[in-house]
Amino acid sequence: MPSDIASRPGSIRAWLHAPVPASPMQARAQQLWLKLLRLVGNPPALLGLVILLVILVMAVFAPLIATHDIYAQDLTIRLQPPSAAHILGTDELGRDVFSRIVFGARITLYIAVLTALIVAPIGLLIGTTSGYLGGWVDIVLMRVVDIFLAFPSLVLALAFVAALGPGIQNAIIAISLAAWPPIARLARAETLSIRSSDYIAAVRLQGASSLRIILSHVVPMCLPSVVVRITLNMAAIILTAAGLGFLGLGAQPPSPEWGAMLSSGREFVLTSWWIAAIPGCAILLTSLAFNLFGDGLRDILDPRHG
Amino acid sequence: MLSSWALAAGRTILSVAVTLFGLAALTFFIGRLLPLDPVAAILGDNATQAAYDAMYRQLGLDQPLWVQFLRYLRDIASLDLGTALTTGKPVVEDIARVFPATLELATVAIIIGTGLGIPLGVLAAMYRDSVVDHIVRVVGLLGYSAPTFWLGLMGLVLFYATLGWVGGPGRIDVLYEFDIEPMTGFLLLDTALRGQWEVFGNVFSHVILPASILGFSALAYISRMTRSFMIEQLVQEYVVAARVKGLSWARTVWIHAFRNIAVQVVTVVALSYAFLLEGAVLTETVFAWPGFGRYLTNTLLAGDMNAVVGCTLLIGVIFVTLNLVCDLLYRIFDPRTR
Numbered sequence: 001m002p003s004d005i006a007s008r009p010g011s012i013r014a015w016l017h018a019p020v021p022a023s024p025m026q027a028r029a030q031q032l033w034l035k036l037l038r039l040v041g042n043p044p045a046l047l048g049l050v051i052l053l054v055i056l057v058m059a060v061f062a063p064l065i066a067t068h069d070i071y072a073q074d075l076t077i078r079l080q081p082p083s084a085a086h087i088l089g090t091d092e093l094g095r096d097v098f099s100r101i102v103f104g105a106r107i108t109l110y111i112a113v114l115t116a117l118i119v120a121p122i123g124l125l126i127g128t129t130s131g132y133l134g135g136w137v138d139i140v141l142m143r144v145v146d147i148f149l150a151f152p153s154l155v156l157a158l159a160f161v162a163a164l165g166p167g168i169q170n171a172i173i174a175i176s177l178a179a180w181p182p183i184a185r186l187a188r189a190e191t192l193s194i195r196s197s198d199y200i201a202a203v204r205l206q207g208a209s210s211l212r213i214i215l216s217h218v219v220p221m222c223l224p225s226v227v228v229r230i231t232l233n234m235a236a237i238i239l240t241a242a243g244l245g246f247l248g249l250g251a252q253p254p255s256p257e258w259g260a261m262l263s264s265g266r267e268f269v270l271t272s273w274w275i276a277a278i279p280g281c282a283i284l285l286t287s288l289a290f291n292l293f294g295d296g297l298r299d300i301l302d303p304r305h306g
Numbered sequence: 307m308l309s310s311w312a313l314a315a316g317r318t319i320l321s322v323a324v325t326l327f328g329l330a331a332l333t334f335f336i337g338r339l340l341p342l343d344p345v346a347a348i349l350g351d352n353a354t355q356a357a358y359d360a361m362y363r364q365l366g367l368d369q370p371l372w373v374q375f376l377r378y379l380r381d382i383a384s385l386d387l388g389t390a391l392t393t394g395k396p397v398v399e400d401i402a403r404v405f406p407a408t409l410e411l412a413t414v415a416i417i418i419g420t421g422l423g424i425p426l427g428v429l430a431a432m433y434r435d436s437v438v439d440h441i442v443r444v445v446g447l448l449g450y451s452a453p454t455f456w457l458g459l460m461g462l463v464l465f466y467a468t469l470g471w472v473g474g475p476g477r478i479d480v481l482y483e484f485d486i487e488p489m490t491g492f493l494l495l496d497t498a499l500r501g502q503w504e505v506f507g508n509v510f511s512h513v514i515l516p517a518s519i520l521g522f523s524a525l526a527y528i529s530r531m532t533r534s535f536m537i538e539q540l541v542q543e544y545v546v547a548a549r550v551k552g553l554s555w556a557r558t559v560w561i562h563a564f565r566n567i568a569v570q571v572v573t574v575v576a577l578s579y580a581f582l583l584e585g586a587v588l589t590e591t592v593f594a595w596p597g598f599g600r601y602l603t604n605t606l607l608a609g610d611m612n613a614v615v616g617c618t619l620l621i622g623v624i625f626v627t628l629n630l631v632c633d634l635l636y637r638i639f640d641p642r643t644r
Contacts, residue, residue, distance in 0.1 A: 147331075154587060280460065
């Protein structure tokens with residue numbers, strides 16, 4: 001490798017491998033490059049990333065990839081097995097299953113991303129505040145977390161959906177309400193180990209307020225492990241969302257949400273197994289990809305917990 | 307010594323009490339979120355204003371919120387969870403009727419999950435990074451990632467409809483339904499105690515598929531945790547010492563190291579037993595299993611808040627209790643925690 005770099009001194013590769021970075025930007029780029037190399041050296045994580053990218057591309061370019069209108073019904077071609085015209089067959093209303101799966105990726109990613117965007121700040125803020133301030137604040141906040149953790153997340157989400165009414169937005173709210181406590185727990189544990197470090201003491205001596213310390217010195221340190229945890233939780237979130245859709249409490253028909261598609265394919269499963277099998281495969285692959293990628297991410301971002 | 311025990315016990319009781327109070331508050335809050343009008347849900351749309359007002363008062367909705375909450379607490383304490391609108395019976399009675407079916411399913415599932423999960427986890431740790439380890443990892447990953455309701459459907463297609471190896475949905479074939487006199491509510495136990503082996507076989511053929519699918523997710527968790535506990539033990543010096551003294555690898559692992567992780571493993575098993583309740587909600591829907599999970603989803607879809615809140619509360623209490631039991635097990639069996 002060194003000879004390779006020596007031979008092409010001006011290359012990006014040489015810049016990324018320079019023993020002494022010349023600028024902060026170069027240092028950051030080198031760090032990122034090293035992490036990328038480690039990711040490439042971890043085949044399962046790479047596989048997870050590739051699957052996730054495929055799903056992302058599917059979601060973004062859904063109108064270009066889909067071969068048929070996802071709502072167009074044609075009862076003359078209902079329940080057809082996979083063929084050249086419909087590569088994954090048709091459902092009970094004659095709609096193209098492949099196109100619906102492609103558009104379903106949008107809904108799944110929408111739920112996953114939105115849940116992460118709600119859960120991460122709430123969990124981080126509550127966890128770091130609780131850990132940093134300690135005392136009564138800590139006791140009260142952690143009790144609240146314990147109470148939420150006393151329910152399995154699907155059951156809690158079910159109860160909230162029952163109260164809020166079915167629908168995709170309500171499903172996201174319900175899943176988020178059930179998903180923030182483990183993040184808060186984790187952020188608190190991280191904060192406890194950071195709180196007593198010297199650099200925090202130094203910042204405090206300089207007169208920084210608690211709010212400033214938490215937001216600009218504690219939260220960034222907690223971020224890697226929270227990101228890893230959320231990636232891993234994404235698998236469970238997708239399963240919960242699909243479960244809600246399956247029970248008829250999440251996305252409503254005719255939405256091409258995978259759980260709802262599986263549910264409507266249920267009646268015909270004995271004669272036309274693909275209608276239920278294919279959305280299930282999509283759910284399994286997505287959740288598997290998040291698990292694989294999350295595991296790999298943990299090894300890279302958070303070596304202490306590896 | 308005694309005083310520290312008393313202090314620890316007092317602290318545990320207090321924390322459990324606070325958590326239970328919190329459970330009650332949370333479920334009360336969920337019950338009040340409902341956009342539906344609870345009075346209209348009972349009386350229907352055509353009730354007269356007088357009847358409406360009377361029911362409004364009877365439900366205590368004219369009282370301030372904190373009075374309603376105190377009433378709710380009092381009702382819970384006397385095991386009164388209200389009446390389920392869907393069945394017209396007290397929620398407690400309904401739950402008592404459907405719970406044995408779920409408990410039977412979960413118990414068979416945990417037997418499968420533990421019986422396979424622990425040996426697989428230990429083997430994976432013994433032969434780390436070998437083919438066995440990789441297989442266990444893949445099985446575990448699939449257990450974490452696969453939607454149980456989908457596995458259930460596919461299992462029904464393959465093992466019931468195509469191969470005919472197992473019984474279909476439900477707990478028992480209609481043919482045998484009237485042969486059973488309920489004793490415990492656990493059909494396997496009831497039929498075995500009476501020596502009705504033919505019926506037992508039928509019940510077993512119905513329970514084995516949903517229980518295996520439910521047990522699969524437990525297996526994933528148990529084998530993963532067992533593996534990491536065992537790996538931690540196998541690098542300890544006493545393991546090296548045992549090997550140097552000439553003990554076989556299998557004996558060292560199963561007799562010496564396993565004893566040290568037993569408590570942790572029991573805790574994991576107890577926790578996954580609690581999580582099976584969650585899995586049961588979806589599995590029971592797929593298999594038309596007349597248990598707690600299906601009751602919860604049916605009442606949920608009907609907007610029957612008393613039943614939903616009651617079920618949620620019960621699951622919370624079971625969770626807290628199992629956690630407490632795990633905690634106690636740790637303190638009793640693991641001298642290091644004293």
